[in-house]
Amino acid sequence: MGAVTATSDDRRWMAAALALAERTRGRTAPNPNVGCVLVAAGRVVGRGWTQPGGRPHAEAMALAAAGPAARGGCAYVTLEPCAHVSPRGPACADLLIAAGVARVVIALRDPDPRTDGSGIARLRAAGITVVTDVAGDAARRSMAGFLTRRERSRPSVTLKLATSLDGQIALPDGSSRWITGAAARAHVHLERSRHDAILVGRGTWEADAPRLDVRLPGLSDRSPMRVVLSTRPPPSASAALPSSLIGRGNDPQGARDPLWIDSPAGIATLPADHVFVEGGAATAAAFLRADLVDRLLLYRAPILIGAGKAAIGDFGLGDLAAAHGRWRLLDARDLGTDRLEVYERTPCSPA
Amino acid sequence: MGAVTATSDDRRWMAAALALAERTRGRTAPNPNVGCVLVAAGRVVGRGWTQPGGRPHAEAMALAAAGPAARGGCAYVTLEPCAHVSPRGPACADLLIAAGVARVVIALRDPDPRTDGSGIARLRAAGITVVTDVAGDAARRSMAGFLTRRERSRPSVTLKLATSLDGQIALPDGSSRWITGAAARAHVHLERSRHDAILVGRGTWEADAPRLDVRLPGLSDRSPMRVVLSTRPPPSASAALPSSLIGRGNDPQGARDPLWIDSPAGIATLPADHVFVEGGAATAAAFLRADLVDRLLLYRAPILIGAGKAAIGDFGLGDLAAAHGRWRLLDARDLGTDRLEVYERTPCSPA
Incomplete structure (x- = not known):
């Protein structure tokens, strides 16, 4: 569970998170459609995906479902957890730290300048093992709208x-x-x-x-x-x-x-x-x-x-x-x- | 070897005969492009395919290659062996009988009125086990030209x-x-x-x-x-x-x-x-x-x-x-x- 590079299990759980992310593709703009799976002791304890309109975020939904079961577990997220507090909710990086997650596996770094690596940094500063770029290509396709808007302003x-x-x-x-x-x-x-x-x-x-x-x-x-x-x-x-x-x-x-x-x-x-x-x-x-x-x-x-x-x-x-x-x-x-x-x-x- | 219905081995050998039949597709008109594999004791002892222009026939070529090794063996032919003697060669059914083949597996009955079942009948009358309609669809495709000419006059x-x-x-x-x-x-x-x-x-x-x-x-x-x-x-x-x-x-x-x-x-x-x-x-x-x-x-x-x-x-x-x-x-x-x-x-x- 503590591996610092991705395992085949990691890729399997990330595929599950990507499937959840598809649920609201086309209904989260201008937010990305993100998926999250929380795994503890080999079983899923929470699942989340960006809700229509953009909130709650996937991590918040999964953590709410898991409750205390998230402690010591691993979070699979298709996009870097956000590092910015918004009027509509707390930063997901902070939520993951507070829940006591031990490891976070991320498909894609968030290009949003308010996060863009600072979510990862905050998790690592809290002692959490972070693995990045797992199924990055699939995540790019899943969040094509969000990323194209960022990169090409359309x-x-x-x-x-x-x-x-x-x-x-x-x-x-x-x-x-x-x-x-x-x-x-x-x-x-x-x-x-x-x-x-x-x-x-x-x-x-x-x-x-x-x-x-x-x-x-x-x-x-x-x-x-x-x-x-x-x-x-x-x-x-x-x-x-x-x-x-x-x-x-x-x-x-x-x-x-x-x-x-x-x-x-x-x-x-x-x-x-x-x-x-x-x-x-x-x-x-x-x-x-x-x-x-x-x-x-x-x-x-x-x-x-x-x-x-x-x-x-x-x-x-x-x-x-x-x-x-x-x-x-x-x-x-x-x-x-x-x-x-x-x-x-x-x-x-x-x- | 003596089975009166087709086995999976039969289908495999017939696929080999069909592959041989492809060698002169497009060069045997008005004759069909036929393939033949002779198998004795589990190994190939002769291979033949209709030669450009239509003669020799596939069976004649395979029997010539096999010589005495054909005796007691099994012939896989993509089309019913011909029953008619032509100035250009003897009937293939007679050649198979003379060679002492014990069994003949045929993909497709020959619609040519000079054969049309009489090749099969002659083989059976000689005590040879005959199995028909093995890979018939594939044989129809392989000899599409010959069959279309027969059935649609084009x-x-x-x-x-x-x-x-x-x-x-x-x-x-x-x-x-x-x-x-x-x-x-x-x-x-x-x-x-x-x-x-x-x-x-x-x-x-x-x-x-x-x-x-x-x-x-x-x-x-x-x-x-x-x-x-x-x-x-x-x-x-x-x-x-x-x-x-x-x-x-x-x-x-x-x-x-x-x-x-x-x-x-x-x-x-x-x-x-x-x-x-x-x-x-x-x-x-x-x-x-x-x-x-x-x-x-x-x-x-x-x-x-x-x-x-x-x-x-x-x-x-x-x-x-x-x-x-x-x-x-x-x-x-x-x-x-x-x-x-x-x-x-x-x-x-x-x-």
Whole structure:
């Protein structure tokens, strides 16, 4: 339990903490979605994850669940425990010290300047063994929104495409129901629930009046804010908005008024750290042209369409060499007879 | 060795026979490409495969290699041994009987009316144990050309596409070098070597002057005949041709004069049982419209192109429901950072 380097048990418990962190991905902005597992004598005595809106923090929740059982135990946290007291709660580093935890394993150092190593230092000063950088890559992906906001002053963007084998998203008449099957469409709804905002272009908005909600049992309360990309103003303007938000339009569903932005860069002003871009082809192209796509979800059905509507419009690709090396396959799975591939931006891709 | 039903050893030896059968796939028309393994006392005593042009047959080759060692052994053959004597050689059923083989395991019954069960009957009448339908599906795929010729009076057709993730095969200016990487392109050449004929549309022929040969070490003698699909006559006509072949055009490479056909149905007249359709989009669409594609090879590079040239033109798809259920994923593999997916026509798909 006191090892100063990571063990295989450590990686296993961290994987459990990362799974907890996923529970509120897309609902903690501007806070990171953190997961925490407290282990004492080989068993879990407390579990926590950042609550919707950002508080309580994961460590506070896990410690509250553990009570005195945390003493002498080990805390697995996906992000460095915070070192700053806030009006909304005490510093998690202090809570861990007060609970008598003997060891803390951390996936990722917190880039927030109020912490940024001082949480780790405070734990060590209290005699706690601290191990860092355990499953750091997975933690970066889990908290992509928080980290992209810190590093690039904008949300993390996922572009979703649902295509035929030959890359078409609709027939020439626009019909697209359905290309992918029920399992793939349910997975799209699960991905929606992990994002703060769902974005479509005005064309899709007006043609389909999409609900853009989460229609999964038990997750219907998680429907993200809706955002429309349009270079023209919305049909009617109402509420006061951040500078680059044009306005809120009428909501054809009578709920969740959409936010309107006039360029992909407008996502920086959204109160969202994870944005899910769903289409159509011009919107996908606009985000690619602005180099604002971090992650690509490609749902593919085993069908051919031929002449139809292509998934992505012109995003200004000059030559084939420039297309290579930008995307790396991260995950793939079967969803019924469809297949999901998840790609992420490569490190060598320009930011 | 005398089992009258298949054992796991049988399936293993049949897999070896199927691998041998692949050696001359695309070079035995109008004969099937058959593989044969002779096993005695647990070891291989002879191996054979249909030789280019169709003779000797696989069994004759394997028996010649085994000599007296075949006596009492077991023959694994991917197709029912022939029962008819031809000017080019004796019936393989008779050869197996004469060699004193005790058991014959067969993947597939021969639909040729000159055999069609009579090979099996003759073996059994001679006291040989015969087991049938071992790895029959794999054998059907291996001899797809021969069987399609028998069942549909035309060659088996493979359509190859090499696309970006978004289904594009070129930039708007037509440039397509390179979308896929070296490993995928080498695999295309390997597939070419397994086909009697490579077909492109006139647009591709005139734009790229493609060599359409097999540029792999040790396989350069296997370059298939070249076929051009064109509704207009070729630039110059020369040799006498089957009825629906328009003519032979000038060969920009100075060798292997291409055959020209004026419609996809023209493949029926080619002296080929396996046709490899390589493009472009109009040609792919023509074959899909005629419902003449049996197998789809999809090479995909992890790049996005956006506005470019789509892989497949209009093939007359009326609605999305009609697109479903026609293709089944058979195999997938990584080729460098690219991915190959192999689809086959489903049984429920109209013939």
